[in-house]
Amino acid sequence: MKTQKTYAIGVDLGGTNTVFGIVDAQGTIVVQDSIKTQAYKTAEAFVEAGVACLRPLIEQVGGIANLAGMGIGAPNANYYSGAIETAPNIAWAHETIVPLAQMFSNQLSALDPQPSTPFSVRVTNDANAAAMGEMAYGVARGMKNFIVITLGTGVGSGIVINGQLVYGHDGFAGELGHVIMVRGKEGRSCGCGRTGCLETYCSATGVARTAREILANTDRPSLLRNKPADQIESLDVSIAAFQGDEVANEIFQFTGKMLGEACADFTAFSSPEAYIFFGGLCKAGDLIMKPIEESYNRAVMPIYRGKAKFLVSGLMNANAAVLGASALGWGK
Amino acid sequence: MKTQKTYAIGVDLGGTNTVFGIVDAQGTIVVQDSIKTQAYKTAEAFVEAGVACLRPLIEQVGGIANLAGMGIGAPNANYYSGAIETAPNIAWAHETIVPLAQMFSNQLSALDPQPSTPFSVRVTNDANAAAMGEMAYGVARGMKNFIVITLGTGVGSGIVINGQLVYGHDGFAGELGHVIMVRGKEGRSCGCGRTGCLETYCSATGVARTAREILANTDRPSLLRNKPADQIESLDVSIAAFQGDEVANEIFQFTGKMLGEACADFTAFSSPEAYIFFGGLCKAGDLIMKPIEESYNRAVMPIYRGKAKFLVSGLMNANAAVLGASALGWGK
Numbered sequence: 001m002k003t004q005k006t007y008a009i010g011v012d013l014g015g016t017n018t019v020f021g022i023v024d025a026q027g028t029i030v031v032q033d034s035i036k037t038q039a040y041k042t043a044e045a046f047v048e049a050g051v052a053c054l055r056p057l058i059e060q061v062g063g064i065a066n067l068a069g070m071g072i073g074a075p076n077a078n079y080y081s082g083a084i085e086t087a088p089n090i091a092w093a094h095e096t097i098v099p100l101a102q103m104f105s106n107q108l109s110a111l112d113p114q115p116s117t118p119f120s121v122r123v124t125n126d127a128n129a130a131a132m133g134e135m136a137y138g139v140a141r142g143m144k145n146f147i148v149i150t151l152g153t154g155v156g157s158g159i160v161i162n163g164q165l166v167y168g169h170d171g172f173a174g175e176l177g178h179v180i181m182v183r184g185k186e187g188r189s190c191g192c193g194r195t196g197c198l199e200t201y202c203s204a205t206g207v208a209r210t211a212r213e214i215l216a217n218t219d220r221p222s223l224l225r226n227k228p229a230d231q232i233e234s235l236d237v238s239i240a241a242f243q244g245d246e247v248a249n250e251i252f253q254f255t256g257k258m259l260g261e262a263c264a265d266f267t268a269f270s271s272p273e274a275y276i277f278f279g280g281l282c283k284a285g286d287l288i289m290k291p292i293e294e295s296y297n298r299a300v301m302p303i304y305r306g307k308a309k310f311l312v313s314g315l316m317n318a319n320a321a322v323l324g325a326s327a328l329g330w331g332k
Numbered sequence: 333m334k335t336q337k338t339y340a341i342g343v344d345l346g347g348t349n350t351v352f353g354i355v356d357a358q359g360t361i362v363v364q365d366s367i368k369t370q371a372y373k374t375a376e377a378f379v380e381a382g383v384a385c386l387r388p389l390i391e392q393v394g395g396i397a398n399l400a401g402m403g404i405g406a407p408n409a410n411y412y413s414g415a416i417e418t419a420p421n422i423a424w425a426h427e428t429i430v431p432l433a434q435m436f437s438n439q440l441s442a443l444d445p446q447p448s449t450p451f452s453v454r455v456t457n458d459a460n461a462a463a464m465g466e467m468a469y470g471v472a473r474g475m476k477n478f479i480v481i482t483l484g485t486g487v488g489s490g491i492v493i494n495g496q497l498v499y500g501h502d503g504f505a506g507e508l509g510h511v512i513m514v515r516g517k518e519g520r521s522c523g524c525g526r527t528g529c530l531e532t533y534c535s536a537t538g539v540a541r542t543a544r545e546i547l548a549n550t551d552r553p554s555l556l557r558n559k560p561a562d563q564i565e566s567l568d569v570s571i572a573a574f575q576g577d578e579v580a581n582e583i584f585q586f587t588g589k590m591l592g593e594a595c596a597d598f599t600a601f602s603s604p605e606a607y608i609f610f611g612g613l614c615k616a617g618d619l620i621m622k623p624i625e626e627s628y629n630r631a632v633m634p635i636y637r638g639k640a641k642f643l644v645s646g647l648m649n650a651n652a653a654v655l656g657a658s659a660l661g662w663g664k
Contacts, residue, residue, distance in 0.1 A: 144501075145500055145501040159601065159602075161493055161494075161496075161498055161500075162493075162494070162496055162498075164493075164494055166493055166494075166601075166602055167603075168477055168493075168599075168602050168603025168604065169476075169477040169603050169604055169605040169639070169640075170603055170636070170639055171603075172603050172635055172636065173599075173600075173601065173602045173603035174600075174601070174602075174603075175600040175633060175635075176600060176601065178600045178633050179597040179600050179601075180593070180596070180597060180631070181515075182515075183513075183514075183593070192633050192634065193634055194631075194633065261512070261515070264512070265511040265512060265597070266601070267500075267505075268505075268506075268507040268508060268510045268511050269491065269498075269505065269506070269508065269511075269598070269601050269602070270491075270498055270500050270505045270506075270601070271499075271500025271501050271502055271503075271504050271505035271506075272500065272501055273501040299512075299526075301507060301510050301524050301526065302524065302525055303504055303507075304502070304504065307501070307502055308501075
């Protein structure tokens, strides 16, 4: 007899913490707990600790039979293979392929006294999980075509077309932080081994890099000079900009212009209804969002002008990554 | 009673000719005829002439009841609205919106003595029709993720993701000829009103433009100097390149390099299994295809390297546009 499943597990696997949440059909995280991602030497030890963390949570919602499945948002996660593939920032997944979905599924299936099928576990990358979260519970509810752009340490993206996440042929589609914005030798060097990628300019790290460049190459006065240049973070730029600092505002203009031009190219690809921005940099609000939208409408091909919405994530304060990953747990 | 439909109509509406073909389920064009697209002052007159051209073809396959529907590939066609929207190169659709699908449907439904539902007519742009043709009858059979790039007067594209054509929110997605490859003032001016678009460099017209630039800015010897510069076409460059002309080969290297770099960015978006090139320029074969693939694998992000196939259309000699449009007629 098939039991009605009333919960799904969402997992936000980050470089520091891994958060496990159990989510109901309305998108409420009913219970959650976390472990330190890097406190384990092997993937096996990490999975074991994860299941130990999950077990009491699962008991609280009445046992594994009440759960539809589990979704994990993780760096370098491949939806098709269910694996984390050589994630540079996670010690136990560095230079190796970890079949995380299979490992969790084996352990969680064993919790079910009467398993009918293996417990469903799926993985996807952080930005794709954010896009699923926006579609299920955020500002993209009801949208079929949109792009989430995450502005964090890097620039990530989750692309939805015809109501489906775009995984591509190999499961690695949606790396919009790595389109080339500055071609040739003058492009900034990127962690991916190339130069000129969008994320070298428009991630939080890129914004700090822009700040350091301007401060080093000019003698213009700025509040940003109150801090040693190598300690400047994007948050400092936001604070200075809110205080009316001219250099800080110029940095947001520069960043927004490039993001707008990048989105203009993305529109020639999939013409989405909205671009949804996610991450700490968005807390600067209009200071960053206005330059993006203005630049976009200047840069985009005339037939698209004025059509796309530019939105800030509706899940900034909630646990978007856990919610988004849980959407995968429902089998969506 | 519902009759089994055995044929679909495919229409290739071009700037000069409009070809009407009736296609069977195996992808054979069983009968076809054409009219001159621009011989009519109004869209109404064009549609009337089209139906007059179609009527004997329809009789030859046993009447309208045997037809599943009609698909039209046309410039500036919007799949969602069924209209041709301000097509600059068609006099009766210039600066206006022509509801072509509705107009043909009305006329063709009237041919059915016992119409159950209105005769289905759908439109899409030329490059999307080419993509449907490749998927149904060409080199993309069995593929779910690929991009067709048409190298003609302009650069067009038909993008397939998860087995579906990408139309975007407004029906105008897939204009990859208009991503910006050269930012700033040094970009070539484009018909779309902007500068630096891919198609200003890599269309047949763009290739001829590159030739004229090199001939004007250098005194290098070249077979291309045998013709007045303003009469050089991309075919001349192909012929010269086949004869070992160094300048002509350099033009293909330049063109291929840029197409490869553009595809590297497209892969960061949808990571397709294959890029399929279509149009006269592809007749240069390896002279253009090798530089594209080499440039792509140099430029693309390491995780994608060596994965994508670079193919020439499988329908170059068949009537790809009619076949592709007919796929829309089956309701696919």
